[in-house]
Amino acid sequence: MSTLKATGITKTFSGVTVLHDISLDVPGGKIVALVGENGAGKSTLMNIFAGALRPDSGSILIDGQPQQFHSVSDATNAGIAMIYQELNVFLNLSIAENFLIGNEGAYARSGGLIDRHALREAVMSTLEAVGLRRNPDDLVADLGVGERQLVEIGKALRRKSRFLILDEPTAALTEQETSRLFLILRSLRDQGVSIIYISHRLAEVFELADSVVVLRDGQEVASQSIAETSESELVTQMVGRQITNLYPRIASAPGKVALRLDRVSTAKTHDVSLTVRAGEIVGLGGMMGSGRTEIARAIAGLDPIIAGTLELDGEARHFRSPRAALAAGVAFLTEDRKYDGLVLPFSAQQNLALPTLDTRQRFSWISQHEERAFAQRMRDSLRIKLQSLDQPVERLSGGNQQKVALGKWLERNPKALVLDEPTRGVDVGAKQEIYNLMNDLKRQGKAILMISSDLPELLGMSDRVYIVRDFTIAGELDGHDMTQVEFMRFATGGK
Amino acid sequence: MMKWIDQTKRKTTSARFNLGWMQKYHLGPALGFVIIFVALSITSRSFLTVHNLLNVALQTSVNALLAIGMTFVILTAGIDLSVGSILAFSSAITAGLLIGHVNIVLASVIGLVVGALAGLLNGLFVAYGRLAPFIVTLGTLTLFRGATEIYTGGVPIFNLPEAFSSFGAGALVGIPIPVLVTAVIFALGLLALQRTTHGRRIYAIGGNERAAFLAGIPVKRYLMAVYVICGALAALAGLVLTSRLGSAEPTAGFGYELDAITAVVLGGTSLFGGEGTLWGTIIGALILGVISNGLNLLNVNSFYQDAIKGVIILFAIMLDRKRAS
Numbered sequence: 130m131s132t133l134k135a136t137g138i139t140k141t142f143s144g145v146t147v148l149h150d151i152s153l154d155v156p157g158g159k160i161v162a163l164v165g166e167n168g169a170g171k172s173t174l175m176n177i178f179a180g181a182l183r184p185d186s187g188s189i190l191i192d193g194q195p196q197q198f199h200s201v202s203d204a205t206n207a208g209i210a211m212i213y214q215e216l217n218v219f220l221n222l223s224i225a226e227n228f229l230i231g232n233e234g235a236y237a238r239s240g241g242l243i244d245r246h247a248l249r250e251a252v253m254s255t256l257e258a259v260g261l262r263r264n265p266d267d268l269v270a271d272l273g274v275g276e277r278q279l280v281e282i283g284k285a286l287r288r289k290s291r292f293l294i295l296d297e298p299t300a301a302l303t304e305q306e307t308s309r310l311f312l313i314l315r316s317l318r319d320q321g322v323s324i325i326y327i328s329h330r331l332a333e334v335f336e337l338a339d340s341v342v343v344l345r346d347g348q349e350v351a352s353q354s355i356a357e358t359s360e361s362e363l364v365t366q367m368v369g370r371q372i373t374n375l376y377p378r379i380a381s382a383p384g385k386v387a388l389r390l391d392r393v394s395t396a397k398t399h400d401v402s403l404t405v406r407a408g409e410i411v412g413l414g415g416m417m418g419s420g421r422t423e424i425a426r427a428i429a430g431l432d433p434i435i436a437g438t439l440e441l442d443g444e445a446r447h448f449r450s451p452r453a454a455l456a457a458g459v460a461f462l463t464e465d466r467k468y469d470g471l472v473l474p475f476s477a478q479q480n481l482a483l484p485t486l487d488t489r490q491r492f493s494w495i496s497q498h499e500e501r502a503f504a505q506r507m508r509d510s511l512r513i514k515l516q517s518l519d520q521p522v523e524r525l526s527g528g529n530q531q532k533v534a535l536g537k538w539l540e541r542n543p544k545a546l547v548l549d550e551p552t553r554g555v556d557v558g559a560k561q562e563i564y565n566l567m568n569d570l571k572r573q574g575k576a577i578l579m580i581s582s583d584l585p586e587l588l589g590m591s592d593r594v595y596i597v598r599d600f601t602i603a604g605e606l607d608g609h610d611m612t613q614v615e616f617m618r619f620a621t622g623g624k
Numbered sequence: 625m626m627k628w629i630d631q632t633k634r635k636t637t638s639a640r641f642n643l644g645w646m647q648k649y650h651l652g653p654a655l656g657f658v659i660i661f662v663a664l665s666i667t668s669r670s671f672l673t674v675h676n677l678l679n680v681a682l683q684t685s686v687n688a689l690l691a692i693g694m695t696f697v698i699l700t701a702g703i704d705l706s707v708g709s710i711l712a713f714s715s716a717i718t719a720g721l722l723i724g725h726v727n728i729v730l731a732s733v734i735g736l737v738v739g740a741l742a743g744l745l746n747g748l749f750v751a752y753g754r755l756a757p758f759i760v761t762l763g764t765l766t767l768f769r770g771a772t773e774i775y776t777g778g779v780p781i782f783n784l785p786e787a788f789s790s791f792g793a794g795a796l797v798g799i800p801i802p803v804l805v806t807a808v809i810f811a812l813g814l815l816a817l818q819r820t821t822h823g824r825r826i827y828a829i830g831g832n833e834r835a836a837f838l839a840g841i842p843v844k845r846y847l848m849a850v851y852v853i854c855g856a857l858a859a860l861a862g863l864v865l866t867s868r869l870g871s872a873e874p875t876a877g878f879g880y881e882l883d884a885i886t887a888v889v890l891g892g893t894s895l896f897g898g899e900g901t902l903w904g905t906i907i908g909a910l911i912l913g914v915i916s917n918g919l920n921l922l923n924v925n926s927f928y929q930d931a932i933k934g935v936i937i938l939f940a941i942m943l944d945r946k947r948a949s
Contacts, residue, residue, distance in 0.1 A: 429838075452840040461838060469834035474898045475827070483828055484839040486821040493820040537839070 130157025180204030210285030275306030376589025412591030528559025693857030701897025743855020792867030830897025
């Protein structure tokens with residue numbers, strides 16, 4: 130079995146050391162997890178392995194032989210395959226055609242024709258190896274995210290890759306898809322493939338990996354066998370300080386009902402009834418695709434309500450647009466900040482100012498001075514870390530982006546906040562800050578409805594939890610009933 | 625600290641929002657303009673004269689007006705291919721009214737209103753019909769040209785009153801009136817885009833329409849507005865052109881949309897919306913004007929002029945993209 134080794138890897142970008150003397154040992158047939166906060170240097174290290182970046186010093190060895198990667202194809206030829214979070218598949222092509230791209234030589238016949246038969250045979254056997262029950266002629270666009278990932282893994286195997294690097298592979302997968310992926314990864318490991326697994330989800334690391342390496346600020350802070358460590362120890366290593374309470378829920382003193390849905394139906398959801406009191410964090414959980422986001426969209430005025438009533442502070446409301454919902458006091462933090470949360474080319478200041486432009490204008494004239502003062506105030510109170518408020522948000526880290534995406538609503542002084550996956554793609558340290566911010570809002574008497582796929586977070590931060598199944602509320606848990614077992618019972622419809 | 629330092633190493637795509645006024649005012653195109661300007665000053669004796677430079681400014685004013693309107697549209701990630709046809713149609717209407725002895729101011733205002741209404745039609749289809757701007761304005765490009773031909777019967781409308789021509793031919797303290805008009809429109813547009821809530825919202829819609837909608841911005845109204853602005857400015861460009869020529873031609877403005885788009889793109893505005901400035905656009909328009917003027921002065925065969933112009937445009941855009949990355 131082949132081994133992959135990196136020794137003394139150092140990488141500097143314009144004088145800033147992002148990787149300092151990193152050594153990593155990937156034995157054949159093992160799964161090594163790589164964890165660390167955003168910006169710890171994981172991606173840089175992986176890009177060096179994948180041949181996309183060259184280190185300033187240090188070397189990569191395969192079976193003891195030093196390697197020189199000048200390009201991604203050098204690394205590919207050496208047997209290293211990288212599966213990025215954003216998959217490199219062609220949605221408009223079939224599975225077989227995806228296998229063909231980049232490997233045309235293997236299926237070429239004279240005159241530039243394709244040997245369709247050989248291609249089909251090869252694809253069929255590979256699909257079986259990765260456990261994907263699909264026809265090679267199926268369009269990749271029709272596949273789920275998990276299936277597309279398996280196509281990429283299959284392509285890597287086809288290229289005889291001995292080292293597989295996966296970057297946050299489960300970020301967009303359902304529970305089912307995740308367990309299927311794990312099954313495949315374990316079987317690949319048993320066949321001698323070495324795997325480097327990057328993840329924010331520590332539970333997965335413990336479920337899957339044989340050993341774990343922790344990076345922090347470009348330094349390797351720990352490299353240990355999985356049996357020798359614990360989740361809380363990993364968190365401490367990643368953050369560099371001890372976090373005593375992962376989910377700092379504060380005691381609630383809920384006031385009157387601020388947000389009430391009574392048998393609300395939209396084109397998708399039906400008969401949704403729920404309440405959120407002032408000064409309360411209420412969780413909204415359920416499987417992916419169960420209808421959680423659709424409920425949030427109805428509250429935020431994005432999807433029209435066709436039956437039932439929505440009340441805000443006891444007053445029936447009918448929002449025709451997000452603009453109306455916002456004016457009434459409902460703020461909506463969407464689940465994908467890059468898709469619909471932030472204006473990426475805008476600066477942090479311009480993003481923060483966007484929902485409240487009118488409050489700082491005279492005859493439509495923007496007061497630069499007031500806007501700057503406002504942005505500075507938000508930056509300080511949210512502890513947004515940036516070089517300058519004029520820096521485009523697209524260049525901020527995930528945690529800081531999320532703070533901007535959330536923070537921009539606060540100046541509207543909403544009565545109710547709907548937070549869809551408020552800590553997705555955010556590292557442990559920034560998570561804590563977002564939790565603290567949510568607690569501050571709770572103390573101020575805001576009604577908060579939080580959607581989360583992270584079950585420990587959902588149960589840990591919420592005062593009560595509603596479970597969504599089949600586009601309606603399937604159950605409600607509070608107090609001692611708020612356990613993962615009870616939650617899953619409702620979420621899956623089991624007894 | 626490290627957290628964001630390594631993020632800043634990634635390549636920069638946004639020039640407008642970077643630190644420093646160099647990038648803020650998009651000096652890539654400005655540099656290109658200066659180079660061409662200096663080169664022509666050296667190679668042609670008649671280029672660097674007050675008379676010629678005023679002539680360049682005058683010749684640029686029609687395209688500059690179109691390009692200013694086009695910038696509003698392109699900032700929202702849209703496009704308006706119909707400006708040349710709107711120019712012709714509104715000019716024909718104004719000219720028709722003028723030979724019918726309608727008051728000059730009234731006829732001009734009606735021309736501008738016709739342009740704005742034509743833009744409104746584009747805007748309605750784009751904002752409320754949710755149709756692709758390219759397709760909509762490709763359709764109205766033909767529609768308005770057809771309307772112009774029907775209205776004029778395919779023949780130019782001339783014998784316009786002297787007073788109307790004096791608008792295009794006249795000057796104030798030595799500066800041609802069309803240049804002054806363009807300068808005022810430019811200044812107003814610049815202030816609107818950079819300093820007002822409306823401008824900020826137009827940028828936001830181009831940068832991320834969904835995020836803008838969620839932030840309570842009435843996206844449809846703004847989308848409609850930019851096409852109205854673009855249509856009205858096309859009509860204004862038409863008034864300038866008609867008064868300079870002394871007649872309204874049914875073929876006026878043919879292909880002008882491409883020059884306007886070229887000026888906007890040369891100025892560094894992204895066709896994907898959300899990024900760019902009017903400074904860039906005006907410099908883009910001046911580059912085009914100076915190139916045409918210079919090639920004429922150098923007596924370059926007109927067959928070669930277009931080819932040379934194309935090469936310079938490609939080169940300038942390449943330089944700009946290199947600098948931005």
